[in-house]
Amino acid sequence: MANKIQKQRGISLIDFLENFDSEEKCERYLEKLKWGKGFSCSKCGGTEYYRSKTKTNRLFYRCKSRNCNHRNHLLVGTMFQATKLPLKKWFLAIYFMTQGKKGISTLDLMRKLNVKEDTARLMKLKIMAVMESREKTSQLENLIQIDDAYYGGKHEGKAGRGSENKQAFLAAVSTDEKGHSLKVKFATLKSFTKEGVANFAKKFLAKGSEIYSDALKAFNFFSESEDYEHQQTNMSKGNKKENHQKFNSINTLISNLKSFIGGIHHSVSSKYLNKYFAEFQYRFNRRFDLKALPERFFYTAVHYCEPSTLYNLKYQAA
Numbered sequence: 001m002a003n004k005i006q007k008q009r010g011i012s013l014i015d016f017l018e019n020f021d022s023e024e025k026c027e028r029y030l031e032k033l034k035w036g037k038g039f040s041c042s043k044c045g046g047t048e049y050y051r052s053k054t055k056t057n058r059l060f061y062r063c064k065s066r067n068c069n070h071r072n073h074l075l076v077g078t079m080f081q082a083t084k085l086p087l088k089k090w091f092l093a094i095y096f097m098t099q100g101k102k103g104i105s106t107l108d109l110m111r112k113l114n115v116k117e118d119t120a121r122l123m124k125l126k127i128m129a130v131m132e133s134r135e136k137t138s139q140l141e142n143l144i145q146i147d148d149a150y151y152g153g154k155h156e157g158k159a160g161r162g163s164e165n166k167q168a169f170l171a172a173v174s175t176d177e178k179g180h181s182l183k184v185k186f187a188t189l190k191s192f193t194k195e196g197v198a199n200f201a202k203k204f205l206a207k208g209s210e211i212y213s214d215a216l217k218a219f220n221f222f223s224e225s226e227d228y229e230h231q232q233t234n235m236s237k238g239n240k241k242e243n244h245q246k247f248n249s250i251n252t253l254i255s256n257l258k259s260f261i262g263g264i265h266h267s268v269s270s271k272y273l274n275k276y277f278a279e280f281q282y283r284f285n286r287r288f289d290l291k292a293l294p295e296r297f298f299y300t301a302v303h304y305c306e307p308s309t310l311y312n313l314k315y316q317a318a
Helices: 002-006 013-019 023-035 087-099 106-113 117-135 194-204 217-224 240-246 248-265 270-285 287-303 310-315
Strands: 049-053 059-063 071-073 143-152 166-175 181-188 210-214 229-233
Touching: 013 087, 023 059, 023 087, 023 287, 087 106, 087 117, 087 270, 087 287, 106 117, 117 270, 117 287, 143 248, 143 270, 166 194, 166 248, 166 270, 181 194, 181 248, 181 270, 194 217, 210 217, 217 229, 240 248, 248 270, 270 287
Parallel strands: 143 210, 210 229
Antiparallel strands: 049 059, 059 071, 143 166, 166 181
């Protein structure tokens, strides 16, 4: 199964550029996504329109209904709302972040798109915010491995659990009966407490699931909850090799996540860490159909995205 996934062809850059190498092609694609099932004026509900362009050459549909005449802008209500950048640069950025197994760094994106570094960084944040919004709507189910982990901690300060230089996070993965990873969830938390684990479980773990964890006291939440079955392993007792094999899937994914952040991005602020988690999750959880990833992202960006400014993403990140 792993080889079939890893050897997918995906969408070649040449094919992608043939489809989206001009503003007109990008607009036509977004038009089809937004109004392909029939135009409806956002003000009056009218269905008749004519196409026009703003002074900045952005497409809108002018409502033909009597006493309305409302402009229905193509990009309003989408991820691209208010952008001054060419759509073809946005489309390319989305391509690089969905088709590359390890994503793309800010500096590499800057060079490939011929934009300023800060522009590339904020484009990444906006794309990751869409991925994050989609990841919040799904839960893991059935067989789930969960573990505690830390990001960072290489600077001066006290070592070990509780270090002010480490960001605590929880990691969970759903598996099949053979232990193969299916979907993963990561989220930061202030500290490893029952309350923190309970909040994570409420958001990301479906009730009735069978949870496998080590003996961290915070994971006692699952034993005390009526919503989950819980199997806990004391890693310091029994056969250590067998104990670690029980959590091979989650340990591998935590290692891959850290390699993704450390190898591609080198280091990220804890303020944005959940967005980088979401980027990793988004690709991993949809890895079974690589070709469909850009299309799925664009659909979300048009229909399920709460428009936000790049300024807000930079200065009001969760």
